[in-house]
Amino acid sequence: MIWDLVIIGGGPVGSYAGYLSAKNNIKTLILEEHDKIGEPIHCLGKLSIHAFEEFDLPKETIVNDLKGGYFFSPSGEYLKLKKDSSDSFILDRILFDKTIAEKAEKSGCSYSLNSKAIGVNHYENHSTLMVEEKGKTKYINTKVILVAEGAKRQFLRKIGLKTRPYLVSLQYEISDLNPLDKECVEVYFGSNYSQGFFLWVSPFKNMVKLGIAVNPSYNPKVFLDNFIRNKLKERSEKIYIEKAYGGIIPIFGPYEEFIPPNILIVGDSAGYNKSTTGGGIYFGLKGAEIAVSQIKKYLEDNSISHLSNYPKLTKKSFGKELIFTKIVRKFLNSLNDNDLNLIWAILKENDEILKTIEKHGDTAYQTSIIKIFPNLITSKNFFKLLPLIKTFVKSLL
Known part of the structure; x- marks a missing residue:
């Protein structure tokens, strides 16, 4: 069997690409290395209002509306910037990822969980992916490959691409602590709060998320624990860390987006993250939409120009934003x-x-x-x- 498209990664960008491709009658398989969609969670889950205006996304996954933020200088001075209407949302990321995956499946996209792509061989009319599944190796044939594996770029590094710049992040979900404003994030700048990025406090349901990203040579936990000890204790005597999780955030993108003869790269894997804030879902979704459009054209006439033009189209769509950030x-x-x-x-x-x-x-x-x-x-x-x-x-x- 030869699939039209195999997508590596079942996060929101990969699943949304699967949803779009299945709707376009593209025979699609998504490989997800974990045993559950949406877990483990890595990020804050902040997404621009534009994404919900432009894409068919599950609004029931929104848990908080955001209108602005408090921006703190190293000395403790702050600027409060707040709009009259919502600018972005905080999501239940696990539910968000699962719901998009369900939409993709209902549209005809297939999933293979516990499946990790580790290599590829190219032939005249198709490519064969080598995939580890529960300790065994299997081979999957496909006409096109879309890499949406996230910031770690494990498959891409397996096939010879280099590691790209990234930050290390850590986040706590904290109960019994109120944000300064339930419609604003708090952002802290300066060497006491982070090295190479910033620290944030965000409303999340009836609690807050305290998070940070730092250059890889630093330990994010040290900064978060210092912040709790020196700042948050002033706001609440009891600080309960309900959950902790981390990940990596790509910066200084975009990176490679097309690898001949038939590999497109999207989302965090392609460095579609704003280097100022680390957010990447919105541009990842835009990239997925462009990628599926080009893949459909390629499958219709087998002209590689449709795939090779993909980077030009993403650059036109949102490239200047990535360069600016x-x-x-x-x-x-x-x-x-x-x-x-x-x-x-x-x-x-x-x-x-x-x-x-x-x-x-x-x-x-x-x-x-x-x-x-x-x-x-x-x-x-x-x-x-x-x-x-x-x-x-x-x-x-």
């Missing part, structure tokens, strides 16, 4: 705590800048932040930022 992340990582405190001080003095961010800011399309530049440049204290311009230029290189 990469530049901003490099710039932020080059700043010290004093630099960050200075930026916060200047922003707090300019209500017009904050109003512009609240009005135009978009967690998915972060190039919208460019709209603050006219007000920033005309700010009376802009000259204080001039020493940082050289640093910003370096981040463009």
Whole structure:
């Protein structure tokens, strides 16, 4: 038997691609290395409102609406930015993943759990994947392969692709603690909170999620435990950690997206994550939609140009957002705590800048932040930022 498409990875992006392909009468199999869809969980589960407007996603998996956030400087000063309407949602990620997988199955997509792709051989009319399943090796034939295996890129590294930049994350689910605002996340910047990223507190059902990402040379648990001891104890005498889980977050993408003759890469595996926030589901879904469209064309006329054009189409769709967040992340990582405190001080003095961010800011399309530049440049204290311009230029290189 030869499948039209085998998708490696049954997360939300892989399952959504399976749902779309099955709807298009593409004979599709999804390989998922774990024995359950949606587990183990790795991320916060924050998703832009755009995703629910553009894609057929399960709204019943939304557990919290978010309208903004508290953004803390290293010195403890904060900027509160909050819209009048929802900007994004916090999801029950396990339910979200399972529900999309169920939609894919109902549409005709097949799943193989406990199945890990470990290699591939290419032939004239198809490819053969080598797959480990419960300690045994089996071989699966397919015309096209879509890699949606997530940030670890295990299959991709097996076939010779290199490791790409990433952060290590850890998250606690904490009961008996209220967020500062049930419609806002709290984001903490500075070397005491994280190295290479930031720390967050997010509402989640009737509790909070406390999470962090750091450069791989650091231990995220040390930062979280210090934050609980030095900050959260002031807000609650009893801190109960109900669950802890971690993962890795790709940054500085996109990475490889097409491997000849017939492999497309999507989602975290392709580095479709915003380097500023780590979020990747939305652009992963957009990539899945583009990939399935190109795969359908390829299966109709066997022209490899449909597959090779995939990176061009994703670049046109959301490439500038990935590039922009990469530049901003490099710039932020080059700043010290004093630099960050200075930026916060200047922003707090300019209500017009904050109003512009609240009005135009978009967690998915972060190039919208460019709209603050006219007000920033005309700010009376802009000259204080001039020493940082050289640093910003370096981040463009």
